[in-house]
Amino acid sequence: MAVLKVKFTKTKRDKLAQILWILNWVSVVSGIILFSLGLFLKIEIKKRSEVMAKGDINSVPNMLISVGVIACIINFLGGKICYDCSDANKFSRWKLVMLPYIICTFCFTFCILVGALMCYTMRNELEESLYLGLRDAIKFYKDTDIPGRCFLKKTVDLLQIGFRCCGNNGFRDWFEIQWVSPRYLNMASKEVLDRLKSNVDGKFLVDGVPFSCCNPSSPRPCIQYQLTNNSAHYNYDFLTEELNIWIKGCREALLDYYTGIMRSIGVAALLIWLFELSVLIGVRYLQTAMKNVLLLGDLEGESDGWLLENSFVETAKYNISIIKNLGKANQISTVSGMNDPNINVQNTDCDKTNITTKSIPAAR
DSSP states (O other): OOBSOEEEOHHHHHHHHHHHHHHHHHHHHHHHHHHHHHHHHHHHHHHTGGGSOSSSTTHHHHHHHHHHHHHHHHHHHHHHHHHHTTSHHHHTTTHHHHHHHHHHHHHHHHHHHHHHHHHHHOHHHHHHHHHHHHHHHHHTTTOTTSTTTTTHHHHHHHHHHHHTOOSSSSGGGGGGSOOSOGGGSOTTOHHHHHHHHHSTTOOOOOSOOOGGGBOTTOSSOOOOSOTTOGGGSTTOOTTTSOOSBOOSOHHHHHHHHHHHHHHHHHHHHHHHHHHHHHHHHHHHHHHHHHHHHHHHOOTTSOEEEOSBSSOHHHHHHHHHHHHHHHHHHTOOOOGGGOOOTTTTSOOOOOOGGGSOGGGSOOOO
């Protein structure tokens, strides 16, 4: 029994074809939107690639870009098909193409759904990439004279100022690394030498942060150094007073930023998926209705349209049987380790010259 069968008159078929023609052109626009969203996300990730570790974080924008391009091509073809389907005579040229087109479109709409879901599932990969990238960027903050790293100081400073953050997880991350270049350390100073000797690795560590961590909205001058030393500053308690530097870590700030973008893109992709799915259902109804019109031979009469010709269970069994038969057709017998199925087949030789005279009875 057909699933969701609907009866169509010629007027309804013509109106359905016209509506689907318009909707396919709207779908072309939705494909452009998907392409634009994927390109925007790729550019945003590229902007801060210096503070991100290499990984699969570009899989989502690449997926959206690819799906957007495919959407434009498929829906452009769908618009042409639906326009011709308003005429039964023109439909005959697309009759063999319609079913493969619907199957390809179904796979394409599934890819849109996958792309939308990936926007919500890549948070962990993005967080790990940001953690590793920011850790290395902060580690090499002082290397302003080394080629390949000299840009990191500017990158980190602009990042902390723009996103109002400090460090990787927080401002205390700067306490664990030497972020002041050795060229700016006075090696004749006893304080500097004492700090270098007090560290096992010979690093100049201070309880201070770069200037880019300062909060310009703070009413008091920025306190960059001796952040944990209450006696070093008048009327100051780092445990109770809100510091005049950014408290949030840059990993959290960037993660919130990209998560907001991907959620918005995910919602847009889900809406486009629902729209594409509705168009696909309409094309399926049009295809089955026009096919039945040609079978009936009455181009002006009524015809039935459906989503599936048989029930879901019967359709699944039928497709599974086809897959099994295809698998059996490609199988090669490997019994007893033999790869050639003709090895054990007896060879019949019909050449008369090979028949011995002993097998011919003597005439009496």
